[in-house]
Amino acid sequence: MAKIVLKSANLPGEYSKIEQKDILIDGGRFAKIGGNLTPQDIENAEVVDCSSFAVLPAFYNGHTHAAMTLLRGYADDMELNRWLNQYIWPFEAKLTGDDIEIGSRLAVLEMIKSGTVFFADMYWHREKTMKVVEEMGIRASIGVTFAEALMSPDAIEKNFEFLAAHTGESERVHLVVMPHSIYTVGEPLFRRCAEVARAEKFLLHTHLSETKKEVEDCQKQFGCSPVALLDRAGALDENLIAAHCVHFSENDLRAFAAAGATAVLNPCSNLKLSSGIPPVAALLAGGAKLALGTDGASSNNSLDMHAEMKLAALLAKAQNTAETLPAQEALYMATRNVAQAYGLSGAGEVREGALADCLLVRLDNERMTPCHDIVSNWVYAADSGCIDSVICNGRFVMRGRHVDGEEEILKDAQACAKRLAGR
Ligand SMILES: [Zn+2]
Numbered sequence: 001m002a003k004i005v006l007k008s009a010n011l012p013g014e015y016s017k018i019e020q021k022d023i024l025i026d027g028g029r030f031a032k033i034g035g036n037l038t039p040q041d042i043e044n045a046e047v048v049d050c051s052s053f054a055v056l057p058a059f060y061n062g063h064t065h066a067a068m069t070l071l072r073g074y075a076d077d078m079e080l081n082r083w084l085n086q087y088i089w090p091f092e093a094k095l096t097g098d099d100i101e102i103g104s105r106l107a108v109l110e111m112i113k114s115g116t117v118f119f120a121d122m123y124w125h126r127e128k129t130m131k132v133v134e135e136m137g138i139r140a141s142i143g144v145t146f147a148e149a150l151m152s153p154d155a156i157e158k159n160f161e162f163l164a165a166h167t168g169e170s171e172r173v174h175l176v177v178m179p180h181s182i183y184t185v186g187e188p189l190f191r192r193c194a195e196v197a198r199a200e201k202f203l204l205h206t207h208l209s210e211t212k213k214e215v216e217d218c219q220k221q222f223g224c225s226p227v228a229l230l231d232r233a234g235a236l237d238e239n240l241i242a243a244h245c246v247h248f249s250e251n252d253l254r255a256f257a258a259a260g261a262t263a264v265l266n267p268c269s270n271l272k273l274s275s276g277i278p279p280v281a282a283l284l285a286g287g288a289k290l291a292l293g294t295d296g297a298s299s300n301n302s303l304d305m306h307a308e309m310k311l312a313a314l315l316a317k318a319q320n321t322a323e324t325l326p327a328q329e330a331l332y333m334a335t336r337n338v339a340q341a342y343g344l345s346g347a348g349e350v351r352e353g354a355l356a357d358c359l360l361v362r363l364d365n366e367r368m369t370p371c372h373d374i375v376s377n378w379v380y381a382a383d384s385g386c387i388d389s390v391i392c393n394g395r396f397v398m399r400g401r402h403v404d405g406e407e408e409i410l411k412d413a414q415a416c417a418k419r420l421a422g423r
Helices: 066-071 080-092 097-113 126-136 153-165 187-200 212-222 226-232 250-259 267-272 280-285 305-319 327-334 336-341 374-381 406-420
Strands: 003-012 018-026 029-034 045-049 053-057 059-064 116-121 139-146 173-179 204-208 240-244 262-265 289-292 358-362 387-392 395-398
Touching: 003 053, 003 374, 053 374, 059 240, 059 262, 059 289, 059 305, 059 336, 066 080, 066 097, 066 126, 066 406, 097 116, 097 126, 097 395, 097 406, 116 336, 126 139, 126 173, 139 153, 153 173, 153 187, 173 187, 187 204, 187 226, 204 226, 212 226, 226 250, 250 280, 262 280, 262 336, 267 305, 280 289, 280 305, 289 305, 289 327, 289 336, 305 327, 305 374, 327 336, 327 374
Parallel strands: 003 045, 059 116, 116 139, 139 173, 173 204, 204 240, 240 262, 262 289
Antiparallel strands: 003 018, 018 029, 053 358, 358 387, 387 395
16 A cells, blocks of 8 residues: 655644644555654655645545435425435336446545545445445445335345345445335334344444424334334444434433434435424434434435535534534534444544545635634535545545546436436
8 A cells, every 4th residue: 555645734733723744644544643754754655745735534424325316406396205206216216236336436426526435325236336435445334225115025135144244345345234214114124133233243224203204104103203113123222323313302312312323414405305404403412423424416416525514513503502513523523423433443533543534625725715723614614626635545536636537427427317317
C-alpha cells in the first residue's frame, strides 16, 4: 500500500483555530500527524501540498439503497405509501442484477464526489453492489435483505445460508442482517434474524417508525408500538441500528436509548415524503446514539451527507435552542458516529492510528472564506462542491474532483434508466 504525505495540511485545532501539520498515511491508516516526520517517513511517499486544503474526516452514510439512484426523480411529490406501491415497487420489479450494478456504480460515484467513503446498503443482488464497492475503492456494510412479502421461503433460507458462510466479506466490505421493516417481515422471522445476527456476530439494521401509518397499523395489528414489537422479537439491543425513528413515543424513546440501539436519521427523505420531522433534539436529550444517512436517491433525491448534516443541525435547533447540536456534534453524526454504529473501530476521524479516510477541502473556496472557525464553515457554509479530493483506506478515490471512469458511469446509468422507464 502506497505511502502519502499530506504536507502542511490545515486541521481544526483547539478552539477551532487552524493548525498546519504534516500527515503521514501508511498501511491504510494515519500513521503520524505533526511536525515530526523523519526522512524515513517521507522516503518513497507521494508528497501532496495541502497548504490550501483543510483535511477533514470523510462522510459515512448510515442508511441508503444505492441502486435506487436509477429512480432519482422518477416519482416525486407524494407520500410514502402511494410512492412505494404505485411507483417504486413496480419499477424495482423490473430491475436485473446488471441494472443494480449500474445503479450502484452511479451511487458510489455520487457518494465519492460528495465526500462519502462508506455506506450501509439495504437492497437486492448484493453481490453486484459488493463488486462495485471493491472496484471503486470505498467501504460498505452490505445488507442481506429480508422482506417476506417480496421473497419466496426458499430465497429466505438462501439468505441465512449466505450469512452462515460470511460470503464475500473483505477488509472494506462487511455484511449486515437487514430485515426491511416490521410491515414487511413478520415477528417470527424478525426474531430469527436477530438471533442469527447475534450468533454470527452481525449487526441488525431495519427501517423503524418511519410513518404515522406504520405506528398506527402496528398498534392495530400487534397492540404495541414498532419499538415495543422489536423488543418482543428480541431485536431491541445495542446490536440494532434503526433508520428513520421519526414517530417515537416517550416510552419508545426511553426503551430505545436504554437498549443502546443506534438511530440513523434521514431528515431529507422524511421531509420530502412528508413522513414527519425526526425528533433530533428529543433523541439527543434522551441519550440515544445518533447517526445520519441519506436514504435512497429516489426519496432524497441525492446521496449528499453534507446536506443531511446541515439539515439535522438546523432541525435540532428549531426543536430546542440554538445551542442544540453544535457544528462539531453534527459533523460527528455524519462521520464517526456512523463508523462506531457499524463497528468500524478507529474510523471517521483524522487522528493518529485511525483509518486513513479523509477529504481535502478547498480553503480558497468562497464558502470557506473567511475562516474564523473551520468546522463551522464546513458544516454551515460549505457544500460538497468545496471538496477537491477524497482518500479512502490510504488511496485517492477522487483527485481534483475527478473519479476514474465517471463519464462511462453516467452514460451507462442514463441509458439504463431510460430503458427501465420505457422512454
Ligand atoms: Zn430506507
